[in-house]
Amino acid sequence: MNVKVAGRSRPYRTVAFNAESNAVQLIEQRLLPHTFEIVGTKDFRATGRAITDMIVRGAGAIGATAAYGFAQGLRAFSGKDPAKFNTHEDLVFKTLAEARPTAVDPVNAMLSMRTKLDRSLTIAGQQAQALVLAHAFADEDVQHCLELGEHGAPLFKDGMRILTHCNAGWLAFVDVGSATAPIYAAHHAGRKLHVFVSETRPRSQGATLTAWELAQEGVSHEIIADNAAGHLMQRGEVDLVIVGSDRTLGRTGDVANKIGTYTRAVLAQRHKIPFYVAIPLSTIDWNLTSGLDIPIEERHQDEVLGAWGKTRKGQREYIRVANPGSRARNPGFDVTPAELITGIITPAGIFKPKDLWKNRKRLGMTSNI
Secondary structure: OEEEEOOEEEEOOOEEEEOOOOEEEEEOHHHOOOOOOEEEEOOHHHHHHHHHOOOOOOHHHHHHHHHHHHHHHHHHOOOOOHHHHHHHHHHHHHHHHOOOOOOOHHHHHHHHHHHHOOOOOOHHHHHHHHHHHHHHHHHHHHHHHHHHHHHHHHHOOOOOEEEEEOOOEHHHOOOOEOOHHHHHHHHHOOOOOEEEEEOOOOOOHHHHHHHHHHHHHOOEEEEEOHHHHHHHHHOOOOOEEEEOOOEEEOOOOOEEEEOOHHHHHHHHHHOOOOEEEEOOHHHEEOOOOOHHHOOOOEOOOHHHHEEEEEOOOOOEEEEEOOOOOOOOOOEOEEEEOHHHOOEEEEOOEEEOHHHOHHHOOOOOOOOOO
16 A cells, blocks of 8 residues: 655555565554554564564464564574474474464464475575565465455445444555455545544554554544444444454354454444455464354553553653553453354455355365364
8 A cells, every 4th residue: 555654655565575684574553653664573583573562463464474474584594404494493483373372364374385385495495485485475465455355345335434443454464454455445436435443442453553544545534432333323323344353263254353343243233234354365264163262362451551652742652541550451352253244255255154164165275174
């Protein structure tokens, strides 16, 4: 997508790679919307920390970051012993896979790369191939998002009012986004849309990231408090809800997404509003059989007890808001059951949640589970 920096507009990807310095290059999303900055991670451990610390976040983006981090880690190996190389590869994989436990994209990205690595090649050959595979994963992520826009855009009629939650835009992917892809496609086709952006506490990814994206694209929008969603639905001001997903179960259609998604799904069903989830294929988990088995990341309580912002002097600062001495609980995600979801928008089309399994070959599942 295009970003205006210092008065000039140019295209950026959320995740890229500098082969010369063997560094993963990321948009520092914690600084947005006030500062646009590209940072580089020097090794695979730093790349893992960037995922954990949410320098980069969002299903597709952390999947691509893990793919590049995996290649980065393999390229850093300097020995000639294949056994030691394999041990090092296991360490790189484990480090990146554990960076964000709820999302399945990083694991899917690296498993895909592992299955395609030609073990008959020399270590140098495998290192070179790993980077080619990482680039291919990133390019596929972009293509999937474009296809999400193509399949989802017809749902968005002229004059519709849409509710989003968290950030499932291009910042959450390599480019284009999942939930935003149909919005952008409809907007570029000339349809007038208005988007209600729920702030998405505690990290406010809606207010800081989605709103920033929509402003960059010129899409009409307003930020709302998380608790205002039900009020707007009750008064008939929301026509459709669309969100992304960090893990979608292919067997059941259950969806894990940013905390608060389940609440919006319940409200949408109560008010008979269509509720859609947009996902690339890398977000599908074909193994788990229950949404309750999805590991839910518990993040630090400071995210709930305070907030980051920009002071009048232009400095980024954390301010405690909550009562001194009180503690907080901070689950990062929740699970929306399939029966609350109208449809799941995929690169292969729109499916009822319960229909994912019978369409698994169309949706990219190649192994026999």
